[in-house]
Amino acid sequence: MSNVPSELKFLSSHEWVLIDGDVATIGVSDHAQELLGDLVFVELPELESALSAGDSAGVIESVKAASDTYAPVSGEVIEINSELEDSPERINDDPYGDGWMYKIKMEDPGEADDLLDADAYTESIAEDE
């Protein structure tokens, strides 16, 4: 069973979101990194770019497959984890910590209410496991 921290929110496409005030930190779930296997390339959104919830926000690629990632909330990209460029394996090693991908300053913090909570996400991946 993969790890699904209860303090996080999720998309069914396997992104996790940590909400702190109006700042959302985004990564991909433990389950996603398990499915993909060893990651070898991460493409992040551009700093200061504006994303709307549901926009394509980059790509993560493992040895075997490429997977698009999507913005869970709308707003401006205020920070990216550029360490991932040289060390994409951080996502495998620590998906909820060192493997974070980028931060968005949310336009509407209320959007977070539309995300899945840990239980709902666990249920959504139960079929895969």
Next chain:
Amino acid sequence: MAQKTPLHQSHLQASAKMVDFAGWDMPIHYGSQLNEHKIVRSDAGMFDVSHMTVVDVAGSDAKSYLRYLLANDVDKLSIVGKALYSCMLNESGGIVDDLIVYWLSGDDYRVVINSATRDKDLDWLNQQASRFDALELTERDDVAMIAVQGPNAREKTLALFDPEQHSVILDLQRFAAVEVGDYFVARTGYTGEDGFELLMPNNMAALCWQTLLDAGVEPCGLGARDTLRLEAGMSLYGTDMDETTSPLISGLKWTLAMQDDHEFVGKQALVDEQSSGVKQRLVGLLLTDKGVLRNHLRVITDQGDGEITSGSYSPTLSRSIALARIPAGVSGEVEVEVRNKYLKAEIVKIPFVRQGKSCVTSGSMSNE
């Protein structure tokens, strides 16, 4: 129901992630495909390849049959135990399968073919056999196969044998095989590293696997096997070649024995293709930009489009590499279309990696 090799239980015990491969339930990795790749390049890893198909060919017509069936020439096998890599072709010069044939002794040969093509291969072998009388084909589904690969593979494999057998094993030449006790030991592989491919009775496989584990050989899955063979520039049937591609456009001209006294299925088509000009070639690509090349991506050249046949990430080079079929005259740089972007890639000589070392000497690697 997926087929299981005699090592299925061993894989589950080693926490393998199992996937369907051509109807077989096979390990894709045991935790990290990248680590398994690196172990084979630096130490010793083992692969369960019992899904491969083994056919023994016997009878006084065996040699004539194999000379007719194969585009390489078994007449080159001058020493008992020697192995030969070859394609077998259809009448149009397309590749039915690629294989290794071993000369066992006298009129006895052993052919190892792919598992994904087993049924059509056996049909083809039987169909071509109808021209010959003194011939016996026997599928050996009573044997399992383990490939032990890496710079320390040969030394660690000795754990399977008695001390008095060691010299026979260590003296074995590259691309040759010898029977030692119940084992058929071949110094062959699909990784670009030294090592053995071991055949043994099915009921010995689990003990063999455990003995190798105890000797420090790490289990490796089909995922690492694919990146290893790609770095080694070795073609994969069904991906880099198939029934619609000839060896001439698949980087396999070196496997053709075209001399006058060697008649074989598909030869005339190859002669015709050569005389009308070979239109494409299979090349190595090294991605200069960031990203990962994948199978079937479009390659854009100044002489028309080509296609990536095998693309992945090279753990040894920390770059993406690929095999691609492109117009014959192209050299230098090309572009690859990846999700509506055009990434630069350089045509490089294959193999990319041999015996743990990068063979790529292109300008783009010189800063590393």
